[in-house]
Each structure stands twice: as C-alpha cells, then as structure tokens.
Amino acid sequence: MAAxxxxxxxxxxxxxxxxxxxxFIIVQFVPGGPAEQLLSQLTNKENRISGGPAGRALDARQVAEIKALYGFDKPAPERFWQMLKxxxxFDLGKSFxxxxxxxxxxxxxxxxxxxLGLWTFFISYLIAVPLGVAKAVRAGSRFDxxxxxxxxxxxAIPGFVLGVALLVIFGGQLQWFPLRGLTSPNWESLSWGARIVDYLWHITLPVTAMVLGSFAITAMLTKNSFLEEIRxxxxxxxRAKGLAERQVLWKHVLRNALIPIITGFPAAFIGAFFAGALLIETLFxxxxxxxxxxESVLRRDxxxxxxxxxxxxxxxxxxxxISDLCYVWVDPRVKFD
Incomplete structure (x- = not known):
C-alpha cells in the first residue's frame, strides 16, 4: 500500500x-479581460470629461501602465510560471x-x-440509506x-426549479419562510436560542431544494447493493443457522452492502464544504x-x-x-497490487 x-x-x-x-491557456483567449475592462471605462470617462469623440483610445503610456497594473505586461509563460510558484x-494571490x-x-x-453542503449531506444520507434498505427488503412491492x-x-426536477416553486409558495404566498439571506438583519441582537431558530428558518427552503434531488442516487445504490448481498x-x-431476519439484515448484509456508500463518504463530505450551489445561492x-x-468568471477576476x-x-x-484507501479500510480483501 505504501508504494x-x-x-x-x-x-x-x-x-x-x-x-x-x-x-490558463483558455483564459488567454477569452476577450474582455480586466485590463480591457478598465481601459474601456477610463476611455469613456476621459471622453465625457474632455468632450472628445466617443471611443477615442488612451495613449500608449496609459495603456502600458494599466497592463502592468494587472501583470499583463509580461509574456504568458512567465505569468504562468510565477503563478505556479x-x-x-499556497499563496492564491489577490483579487483584481x-x-x-x-x-x-x-x-x-x-x-x-x-x-448548505453539510445539511444537504447529512439529511440526504439519513434519508437515502434507510430508504434504500427498506426498498431492498420490500423489492417488487407497492412500497418499492x-x-x-x-x-x-x-x-428529475432540477433543484433550481424546485427552489423557485418553494420560494413562490412558502416564501411568497404563504409567507412561512424568508425570501433571502442566511440570517435576519437583526441576528446579532438575538439571543442564542433565537439565533438558532432564525438560522434554521432561513436555511429550510434552500436545503430542501438541494436534498430532494441529491439523495436519489444514494437511495438506489443502497437498494441495489443490498439486493446483491441478500442473494x-x-x-x-x-438463515439456515436460525438467525433472526433482523440480525441477518442489519448485522451481516448491511455491513457489506454499505461498502460502496461508505467509500464515497470522504468525497461527499469534503464536497459539502467546497461545492458551491450556484443557482440555489443566487435564487435565495x-x-x-x-x-x-x-462572479469571478464573469468579471474576469x-x-x-x-x-x-x-x-x-x-x-x-x-x-x-482517501476514497480509494477507504476500500481497504472497509474491505480488507481489496489489494492495490
């Protein structure tokens, strides 16, 4: 394993x-970079002040100073090498x-x-795993x-579409939940208990919009893994030894059926911290x-x-x-060699 x-x-x-x-190469061919944006703004501003014709360019010295301000006076390979250093x-630079x-x-x-990520992660797994087990035990039934x-x-319903529906119904018509933000404007003046309630009040709709579409894969994966182990x-x-069905399912089958689920925990958990839900964040x-x-892509930051x-x-x-190493931790039969 060390090798x-x-x-x-x-x-x-x-x-x-x-x-x-x-x-980095793609960025070099995208028009409208920060230097071009600033040049356009300064050109229009100077023309308005001087009364000159619209679109009159700045002189070469000003253009060179603006490019040097953003570091575009250097060739692309040098800028790439400097970025790598x-x-x-772990110096990520400074926003333009x-x-x-x-x-x-x-x-x-x-x-x-x-x-958003942690609530979605925990609620999804708390719903998906028991639901997948119940579906496997009752495979083929009306419940399944x-x-x-x-x-x-x-x-199938996109989270953004579901978020709009939740926002219109529960935030607009019924006014049960707030329309925007993670906390109320007076959150700092609230007591600790009121802060928790206010936070949960604001987070309910966006988390619901994200959870309903995210646990489907985990639920079906749990069901299929469980069915495969049962056979x-x-x-x-x-069962022939006389063990109770509950003991067979939860002590023997579940341990092996959850191997593909558990090995995905690290990626899902870390993703909960860093995976931004753009549409949900924009909507709420x-x-x-x-x-x-x-915004950094739009503004060429x-x-x-x-x-x-x-x-x-x-x-x-x-x-x-880490996810690959979890296979060995969960199932010692797996050998990387």
Missing part, C-alpha cells in the same frame, strides 16, 4: 499542473476587483457553502414501486462559494478563478485518494 500511496501522491503533481495549464507556497486576498474571500464565503417513482421524480451464499447460511441571495466562482480552481482541484485529488 501505491506514493505513486498516487506523485501523480497529483502532473494532474494539478495539467488542469491549471489548460485553464505562488501556488506552491475586491482588493482582498483570495484566501480571505474563500474564508468569507465558505460558511454559507458549508451550511411508489418510492422509486417519487425518488425518480425528485431526481449471496453467506446470507442463506446465516446566499453569498457563498458558488456565487464567488461565477483571474486570481480568484485560478486560485479557487487550484485549491478545489487539489482537495478533490486528495479526497479521491
């Missing part, structure tokens, strides 16, 4: 390099437009994404058919990682875009390695 772990760790370096290189020391370090922006936006229908319908010889042997006015990434890409890619690669 396998070493190989996987070494493979992270070229993989991360390839991801950054491809995205910064990332190697917000005058803040990328690390600071991530820390500011992460609590919202953590709130109806729950499969409901799960597939929930999976194996060791289950017949356990939640300023999280999804909205930050989207390259340090934010590439810095968060580097951070999340690195976390994703390490998490994938």
């Amino acid at each position: 396998y772990l070493l190989r996987r760790l070494l493979l992270i370096i070229p993989t991360l390099f390839g991801v950054l290189l491809i995205n 910064q990332f190697a020391s 437009f917000q005058s803040k370090d990328v690390w600071q922006l991530v820390k500011e936006k992460l609590p919202v994404s953590i709130s 058919f109806l729950t499969t229908l409901l799960v597939l319908v929930g999976y 194996k010889q060791y289950v017949l042997t356990a 006015s939640l300023d999280g990682m999804g909205l930050l990434s989207y 390259y340090p934010v875009f590439l810095g968060t890409l580097y951070l999340f890619t690195l976390i994703g690669l390490v998490t994938k390695l």
Whole structure:
C-alpha cells in the first residue's frame, strides 16, 4: 500500500499542473479581460470629461501602465510560471476587483457553502440509506414501486426549479419562510436560542431544494447493493443457522452492502464544504462559494478563478485518494497490487 500511496501522491503533481495549464491557456483567449475592462471605462470617462469623440483610445503610456497594473505586461509563460510558484507556497494571490486576498474571500464565503453542503449531506444520507434498505427488503412491492417513482421524480426536477416553486409558495404566498439571506438583519441582537431558530428558518427552503434531488442516487445504490448481498451464499447460511431476519439484515448484509456508500463518504463530505450551489445561492441571495466562482468568471477576476480552481482541484485529488484507501479500510480483501 505504501508504494501505491506514493505513486498516487506523485501523480497529483502532473494532474494539478495539467488542469491549471489548460485553464490558463483558455483564459488567454477569452476577450474582455480586466485590463480591457478598465481601459474601456477610463476611455469613456476621459471622453465625457474632455468632450472628445466617443471611443477615442488612451495613449500608449496609459495603456502600458494599466497592463502592468494587472501583470499583463509580461509574456504568458512567465505569468504562468510565477503563478505556479505562488501556488506552491499556497499563496492564491489577490483579487483584481475586491482588493482582498483570495484566501480571505474563500474564508468569507465558505460558511454559507458549508451550511448548505453539510445539511444537504447529512439529511440526504439519513434519508437515502434507510430508504434504500427498506426498498431492498420490500423489492417488487407497492412500497418499492411508489418510492422509486417519487425518488425518480425528485431526481428529475432540477433543484433550481424546485427552489423557485418553494420560494413562490412558502416564501411568497404563504409567507412561512424568508425570501433571502442566511440570517435576519437583526441576528446579532438575538439571543442564542433565537439565533438558532432564525438560522434554521432561513436555511429550510434552500436545503430542501438541494436534498430532494441529491439523495436519489444514494437511495438506489443502497437498494441495489443490498439486493446483491441478500442473494449471496453467506446470507442463506446465516438463515439456515436460525438467525433472526433482523440480525441477518442489519448485522451481516448491511455491513457489506454499505461498502460502496461508505467509500464515497470522504468525497461527499469534503464536497459539502467546497461545492458551491450556484443557482440555489443566487435564487435565495446566499453569498457563498458558488456565487464567488461565477462572479469571478464573469468579471474576469483571474486570481480568484485560478486560485479557487487550484485549491478545489487539489482537495478533490486528495479526497479521491482517501476514497480509494477507504476500500481497504472497509474491505480488507481489496489489494492495490
């Protein structure tokens, strides 16, 4: 396992390099960069002040100063190499437009994404695993058919569409839940108990919109894994020994059936922290990682875009390695050699 772990760790370096290189090259061909945006704004402003014709360009010295301000006075290979050296020391750079370090922006936006992700993760698994077991035990029954229908319908409805429906019905018409934000404006003046209630009050609709479509795959995977284990010889042997059906299912079958579910825990759990739900955050006015990434692409804020890409890619690669190692931890029969 040590040799396998070493190989996987070494493979992270070229993989991360390839991801950054491809995205950096794409960025070079995208029009309307930060320098071009500032040049356009200054040109229009100067023409309005001087009364000159619209679209008159600035002089070469001003253009050179603006490009140097954003570092575009250097050739692309040099800028890429400089970016790699910064990332190697975990310096993600500074935003072009917000005058803040990328690390600071991530820390500011992460609590919202953590709130959405963790609630979605725990509620999804708490619903999906018991539901999958119940469906496997009652396979072919009316309960199995109806729950499969409901799960597939929930999976087919996009979270954004469901969020709009929830917002219109429960936030607009019935006014049971707030329309925006993670907390109320007077949250700081509330007691601790009132803060918890206010937070749960705000988080209910966005989490519901995310949960209904996210647990379908886990529920069906649990059911199929459970059915596959029930048909194996060791289950017949356990029943032949006179063990109770509940003991057979929950002590023997469940342990083996949950192997593909448990090995996916690391990726799902880490994803809960860093996977921004862009449409849900936009719909409910939640300023999280999804909205930050989207705005950085629109505004061509390259340090934010590439810095968060580097951070999340690195976390994703390490998490994938941990998920693979979990196979050995859960099932000792798995050998990487």
